[in-house]
Amino acid sequence: MRVSLAGVMLLAGCSVSHVGPAFDTPIPAGEVRDSLELKLTLEPRQDCEESFDLALYQHRGIELIRWDRPQGPGRCEGRRATIRYIPARIQRAQVIRLCRTAARQVEQVEQVRQP
Amino acid sequence: MIANRSGQRWLLGGVLVLAALAPTLVMTARAWTVAIEPPPSPWELARLRVVAQIKAGDASVLINVTHREMPASPDILNFGKRSTKALERCLSDNVNSDIRARCAAMLGSLGDRRALPTLRVALEDWDAYVRRQVIRTLRHLPDPASFEPLARLYGRQDEALANRQAILATLGALSSPKAVQLLRKELLRKPDKDKPDLRPQAFEALWSSRHLYARPTLVADVSQALRSDNSQLAHLATEAAAELRDPRLVQHLVPLVQHPSEDVRNKAVYALGRIGDRKAARALLLHLPRAREARMLNNIAFALERLDRQAFFAAIQKTIEHKQAIIRLNAAFVVGDVRRPEGLPLLQRALNDDSDYVKTSAIVAVGKLGQPQGVKLLERFVHHDNLSIKQEAIYAVNSLTGGKRADLIYQELLTSNKTARRPDIRRRAAIELGKLGHEDVREYLLVCLETHRCGLSDVEQFFARSKPGDRLPGRLLLAWSSGRPELTEIVARLHPPGALDVAGSALGAIRVERQQQVVAAIDLIGDLGGARFADLLRRERFQRRPWTRVHALVALARVGDESAARQLLQELDDFPVAWLPQMVEAVARIEESAPRKRLLAELQKRAQGAQIDLALAAAAVRLQWEPEQGFFRFLEALASKSGHERDQAQYYLQRNRSDKLTWLLRRALARERRPFTRHRLRKLLDARQRS
Numbered sequence: 001m002r003v004s005l006a007g008v009m010l011l012a013g014c015s016v017s018h019v020g021p022a023f024d025t026p027i028p029a030g031e032v033r034d035s036l037e038l039k040l041t042l043e044p045r046q047d048c049e050e051s052f053d054l055a056l057y058q059h060r061g062i063e064l065i066r067w068d069r070p071q072g073p074g075r076c077e078g079r080r081a082t083i084r085y086i087p088a089r090i091q092r093a094q095v096i097r098l099c100r101t102a103a104r105q106v107e108q109v110e111q112v113r114q115p
Numbered sequence: 116m117i118a119n120r121s122g123q124r125w126l127l128g129g130v131l132v133l134a135a136l137a138p139t140l141v142m143t144a145r146a147w148t149v150a151i152e153p154p155p156s157p158w159e160l161a162r163l164r165v166v167a168q169i170k171a172g173d174a175s176v177l178i179n180v181t182h183r184e185m186p187a188s189p190d191i192l193n194f195g196k197r198s199t200k201a202l203e204r205c206l207s208d209n210v211n212s213d214i215r216a217r218c219a220a221m222l223g224s225l226g227d228r229r230a231l232p233t234l235r236v237a238l239e240d241w242d243a244y245v246r247r248q249v250i251r252t253l254r255h256l257p258d259p260a261s262f263e264p265l266a267r268l269y270g271r272q273d274e275a276l277a278n279r280q281a282i283l284a285t286l287g288a289l290s291s292p293k294a295v296q297l298l299r300k301e302l303l304r305k306p307d308k309d310k311p312d313l314r315p316q317a318f319e320a321l322w323s324s325r326h327l328y329a330r331p332t333l334v335a336d337v338s339q340a341l342r343s344d345n346s347q348l349a350h351l352a353t354e355a356a357a358e359l360r361d362p363r364l365v366q367h368l369v370p371l372v373q374h375p376s377e378d379v380r381n382k383a384v385y386a387l388g389r390i391g392d393r394k395a396a397r398a399l400l401l402h403l404p405r406a407r408e409a410r411m412l413n414n415i416a417f418a419l420e421r422l423d424r425q426a427f428f429a430a431i432q433k434t435i436e437h438k439q440a441i442i443r444l445n446a447a448f449v450v451g452d453v454r455r456p457e458g459l460p461l462l463q464r465a466l467n468d469d470s471d472y473v474k475t476s477a478i479v480a481v482g483k484l485g486q487p488q489g490v491k492l493l494e495r496f497v498h499h500d501n502l503s504i505k506q507e508a509i510y511a512v513n514s515l516t517g518g519k520r521a522d523l524i525y526q527e528l529l530t531s532n533k534t535a536r537r538p539d540i541r542r543r544a545a546i547e548l549g550k551l552g553h554e555d556v557r558e559y560l561l562v563c564l565e566t567h568r569c570g571l572s573d574v575e576q577f578f579a580r581s582k583p584g585d586r587l588p589g590r591l592l593l594a595w596s597s598g599r600p601e602l603t604e605i606v607a608r609l610h611p612p613g614a615l616d617v618a619g620s621a622l623g624a625i626r627v628e629r630q631q632q633v634v635a636a637i638d639l640i641g642d643l644g645g646a647r648f649a650d651l652l653r654r655e656r657f658q659r660r661p662w663t664r665v666h667a668l669v670a671l672a673r674v675g676d677e678s679a680a681r682q683l684l685q686e687l688d689d690f691p692v693a694w695l696p697q698m699v700e701a702v703a704r705i706e707e708s709a710p711r712k713r714l715l716a717e718l719q720k721r722a723q724g725a726q727i728d729l730a731l732a733a734a735a736v737r738l739q740w741e742p743e744q745g746f747f748r749f750l751e752a753l754a755s756k757s758g759h760e761r762d763q764a765q766y767y768l769q770r771n772r773s774d775k776l777t778w779l780l781r782r783a784l785a786r787e788r789r790p791f792t793r794h795r796l797r798k799l800l801d802a803r804q805r806s
Contacts, residue, residue, distance in 0.1 A: 020786065022787070022788035022789055023750060023754070023783070023786060023787050023788065023789060023792065024747075024750060024782055024783040024785075024786040024787065025747070026744070026747055044454050044455055044456055044484070044485065045453075045454055045455065046417075046452065046453060046454055047804060048454070050781055050800065050804070053778065053781040053782070053785070054781060054784065054785045055785075056785075057781060057782040057784075057785035057786060058785055058786070060786070062782075064743070064778060064779075064782070065778060065781075066775075066778065067774070067778070074454060074483070075485055076454065076485060077485050078517055
């Protein structure tokens with residue numbers, strides 16, 4: 001399966017909340033956050049981690065993707081990422097759908113609720 | 116009468132000198148008592164007198180100084196913007212041209228915009244070298260009002276060539292539409308046969324002002340530069356093309372793949388790969404078999420892989436079977452770096468190559484592909500007689516199994532008799548095992564660090580996981596106290612018993628000349644929260660040496676001295692702009708929430724201020740403390756109307772190597788629609804990926 005930016009944008013298009021200004025903007029501190037921890041096999045390529053990020057961040061409901069330190073530089077398989085998102089802008093299921101479009105395999109590890 | 120006045124002036128001067136020199140003399144006296152140093156020479160004393168007069172605010176002190184009396188630049192810059200007036204008078208009134216040039220350069224390091232009128236007048240200096248320093252300084256203090264005097268000087272036919280080149284660079288930094296017009300005229304001008312071609316300098320300067328351009332005009336200018344017969348200009352244009360990524364540039368880049376200059380060829384191929392237009396694939400495919408250097412082969416391969424993956428694999432298959440081993444070796448390397456599973460069958464063949472070098476390259480490449488089936492292919496090499504093949508196979512297998520074959524590293528590389536005469540292999544094995552958390556290498560790595568055979572970065576991660584009762588922290592403290600300031604952070608993290616006392620004693624005992632160790636002792640006291648050494652730190656904050664003073668203030672702020680934060684802010688406001696990045700590093704050491712809170716509101720105020728260098732330095736501290744909140748000031752700066760602000764923002768973003776900043780840069784890039792800001796973000800991320 002290839003990383004399909006168009007596919008991701010199509011999925012993102014299901015929600016209107018991803019539309020925003022022509023640049024990145026802060027999310028107000030008062031907005032509720034939630035996190036998802038995932039085990040991922042990324043599309044094998046030189047910049048697999050970055051490609052995944054660029055695809056997901058198209059949606060403005062995704063606030064931060066925090067990566068583990070890979071076993072070797074540029075590793076694309078067996079990666080762990082914690083995705084912080086804004087539930088009012090994107091639902092958990094939609095986050096997972098976006099991940100499935102951008103990665104080869106997605107496995108949910110656990111859901112961490114932030115206070 | 117005149118003699119009387121002169122006598123009074125000398126008396127007053129003497130009193131001022133004594134008063135201002137008091138702390139310095141105390142420190143010097145301390146040094147004499149401790150280290151029994153020879154007393155200062157008459158010229159050293161003369162320089163000290165000049166320093167004291169600058170400190171006392173005497174603006175005329177540098178007018179009559181000669182080389183012998185002129186203090187070292189750091190001693191003058193140490194007074195920050197209090198030395199501006201003296202330096203201005205020096206530039207205007209000292210008759211020695213070398214000293215005037217030094218004063219002009221120091222005004223650039225200070226970054227005090229109040230000096231701009233004096234600097235503009237100094238463009239008329241009779242000495243070409245002084246004028247050059249002034250032109251360069253005006254580049255550090257970009258201001259559209261400098262355009263007219265600079266343009267006038269550029270227009271003089273008798274101006275030195277180096278000065279004309281420097282003027283173009285400075286015009287590029289002004290972010291002035293008038294300057295852009297002049298620079299474009301220079302770029303598009305047909306060079307005179309008998310005169311030097313300044314188009315490369317004009318192009319470079321225009322590139323600094325690219326945010327003032329309409330994109331079609333910029334693309335047209337880059338296209339023209341790509342077609343130029345000047346190799347330096349073509350080279351600069353290929354770099355610009357890689358950043359612009361405009362498909363209209365492809366037709367002008369393709370012919371450059373065969374340019375006589377190796378640099379131009381490589382940059383052209385790189386730019387084609389970055390633009391990603393499939394039209395370039397055919398030209399690259401044709402050129403692939405003709406590549407004659409590893410860098411070119413790699414560049415073509417990476418570009419092709421982006422443009423047409425299928426064509427790439429067809430072409431690289433031929434290359435990996437080439438008659439020459441060096442080409443097969445490089446082809447295997449490229450296949451590994453591309454990281455596509457389609458490369459595995461190609462590498463499988465390379466693993467049977469007669470050349471051990473090609474075999475080794477293929478083994479490393481299989482490890483990079485990350486395909487589990489690679490383990491089977493490599494198992495036969497883990498007992499190979501050739502130690503290079505053996506070790507690469509073991510590391511690759513370990514990597515492909517997710518770090519589950521540490522036993523092989525231990526038995527076959529670290530403890531095997533076969534590696535007894537190869538300390539390099541054993542050291543690499545121990546470092547690798549340390550990273551995997553293998554306890555048996557603890558002593559080896561400690562000795563390795565103590566004897567300078569291992570770098571701190573090799574072992575830091577492992578050492579940070581020290582256990583209670585471990586001898587390691589004590590040994591690291593011992594190494595630190597014998598002059599290893601780079602160990603300060605890890606000693607602070609492991610906090611061995613007695614560390615604070617050792618740091619306090621070190622601060623009292625170390626000779627003042629060893630500033631690095633003094634700063635390390637101050638930092639360690641701050642890291643360990645040594646409030647009981649506050650008095651010792653307070654003494655250091657009056658130091659003439661700026662870094663001792665700043666680090667002492669940082670440590671005092673950390674141990675609870677509320678006034679230290681205020682003094683730190685004063686230092687920040689007054690500091691030479693050239694020193695601000697180091698100042699940022701020092702202030703960012705503060706981890707405690709109370710002093711951070713005390714400083715944050717003030718730093719945010721400065722981050723929004725009109726003084727760009729100070730604003731971004733203040734923002735850079737916040738970026739280290741609160742990257743998610745602090746990042747947006749940098750995003751704003753990357754889109755600023757001022758090229759200088761954009762450059763400064765890029766500089767601080769490059770210096771901050773944290774993973775979190777990488778993630779934030781990716782988020783910003785994904786959402787950025789302003790073309791030039793997008794280019795900067797892309798460039799920043801590319802640089803992070805390369806390192």
